[in-house]
Amino acid sequence: MKSSLLPLEHAALTQRDFELIRQFLYEEAGIFLSDIKKSLVASRLCRRLKETGYENYGDYFEFVKNHSEHSEYHHFIDALTTNETFFFREIEHFEFVKNLIKTHPQKKSWQAWSAACSSGEEAYSLAMLLADHLGIDGQWQVQGSDISQRVLAKAEMAHYPLERNDGIGFERLQKYCLKGIGKQSGTFLIDETLKAKVTFFAMNLTQSCESVGMCDLIFIRNVMIYFDTVSKQRVINHVLKQLKVGGYLFISHTESLMHVKHGLKQIKPSIYQRI
Ligand SMILES: C[S@@+](CC[C@H](N)C(=O)[O-])C[C@H]1O[C@@H](n2cnc3c(N)ncnc32)[C@H](O)[C@@H]1O
Known part of the structure; x- marks a missing residue:
């Protein structure tokens, strides 16, 4: 994993990387991301790229995919789940x-x-x-x-x-x-x-x-x-x-x-x- 504390400019999320990410998330967690979720995925993973120092989504995802024991795998899952809840809901x-x-x-x-x-x-x-x-x-x-x-x-x-x-x-x-x-x-x-x-x-x-x-x-x-x-x-x-x-x-x-x-x-x- 790269390390950098400097804010980085990174490339946009390509359609190919979005497809790979959503396939992986689907296989891992069952979560299905429709096409309209592309910008949401980009914005949620943007912070992870900044934290880890990766300059593009593809390299970041390649790391996550191959390191399921690494804490970054959990950050990836955390970033792509929606956790809204409240007491005595429904x-x-x-x-x-x-x-x-x-x-x-x-x-x-x-x-x-x-x-x-x-x-x-x-x-x-x-x-x-x-x-x-x-x-x-x-x-x-x-x-x-x-x-x-x-x-x-x-x-x-x-x-x-x-x-x-x-x-x-x-x-x-x-x-x-x-x-x-x-x-x-x-x-x-x-x-x-x-x-x-x-x-x-x-x-x-x-x-x-x-x-x-x-x-x-x-x-x-x-x-x-x-x-x-x-x-x-x-x-x-x-x-x-x-x-x-x-x-x-x-x-x-x-x-x-x-x-x-x-x-x-x-x-x-x-x-x-x-x-
Ligand atoms: C919107 S919250 C719902 C919380 C609570 N059940 C409620 O109704 O208020 C959805 C939760 O499902 C979790 N989740 C998503 N996929 C999951 C999976 N495959 N296994 C376990 N939890 C999952 C997310 O991490 C998230 O915290």
Whole structure:
């Protein structure tokens, strides 16, 4: 890898390099980039070129492609994933889980998995909900996974700007979060007791997900929008192996499993159950 701290002018992203990059990203992560994403790819990788000292996208990509163990490979994946998320996003899903817990008081343990958890908001939202209804010491666990190491590091930090707390509500903020003071004012931290119930790890959903174990609740939301039908099928095949009989799968309201074979019963437009 080259090294240079000077800002560099670099060549434009050629169509050929764009094709190679998108093919590689598709094979690695299942993410499909349409033609209109070319300028987005150029701007997102531009910073990587500056950081690494490469003068053109082709040489930079050649390095990434041949060094999948190198940290630059992860920077490349980080740069090309979209990580937008927030607490209690698509609140109907959390309401559904709440009712599920209430109507199954005899159920001993709950295992939830936020697949493609981004910076952790979805996993911590699930944890808050489960703690609300089963107690912080209840028999439940939340796992969060993502392909991007950058967002997983944020999830582990569990440190968020206060303006992003909208969905949490005052009561839960008091119960599960610590308000930053001094230099940390304007931020909050997830409390250690809640954090201890949530584990994060890197996982590429296009590969085996066996290490997750069997889950009652799988949230796989706002990630399949980046996949084509072939990738969706590949991912769903892996993910469903981890869903218990009777367990539920949640996708985003903006996504669909049309043309994907899954064998699940559709309960609501974005909620499915393994029967
Ligand atoms: C828009 S975020 C969704 C976050 C959260 N699930 C939500 O709905 O708010 C999509 C996440 O999917 C992750 N992702 C993309 N491709 C992936 C793959 N093949 N395996 C695992 N995670 C992936 C990205 O890194 C990103 O953090």
